[in-house]
Amino acid sequence: MDSMSRLLPGRAARLAEILERDGATCIWCGRAFAPLVAPTTEHVVPRVKGGPSRLENEVAACRRCNAERGHRAPVEWLEECRRRGWQADEPRLHRSLARLAEAIGQEGGLRRARPYLDGQLRRLARLGPRRVA
Numbered sequence: 378m379d380s381m382s383r384l385l386p387g388r389a390a391r392l393a394e395i396l397e398r399d400g401a402t403c404i405w406c407g408r409a410f411a412p413l414v415a416p417t418t419e420h421v422v423p424r425v426k427g428g429p430s431r432l433e434n435e436v437a438a439c440r441r442c443n444a445e446r447g448h449r450a451p452v453e454w455l456e457e458c459r460r461r462g463w464q465a466d467e468p469r470l471h472r473s474l475a476r477l478a479e480a481i482g483q484e485g486g487l488r489r490a491r492p493y494l495d496g497q498l499r500r501l502a503r504l505g506p507r508r509v510a
């Protein structure tokens with residue numbers, strides 16, 4: 378068995394666990410997952426910023442949102458979603474950032490992700506609750 382085929386079942390199982398934890402909707406646009414709105418695993422802290430592939434840093438997003446966000450910071454992208462009038466799930470984003478910060482606090486490591494994560498939590502706090510248009 379090569380390394381990829383060992384990774385894939387793990388990834389599918391993690392996605393199932395994420396949907397169980399957060400509900401079967403896209404964190405960014407709020408659409409319910411369906412055959413034409415497929416769930417993908419989204420890294421809250423992007424991998425290029427040192428974000429780990431583990432449950433604390435993973436949420437479900439539809440393929441469109443995942444692709445459109447790219448490497449943008451999660452709070453920056455949340456603001457963009459709001460501008461577009463989408464029902465972005467800010468509490469879910471906050472839970473995810475807080476969960477990862479707690480895991481890092483307990484286990485150490487992830488030196489590169491830590492300042493990025495703190496910055497995102499501060500930015501989210503400044504942003505405040507959703508402004509109703």
Ligand SMILES: [Zn+2]
Nearest residue numbers: 403406439442
């Ligand atoms: Zn979406």
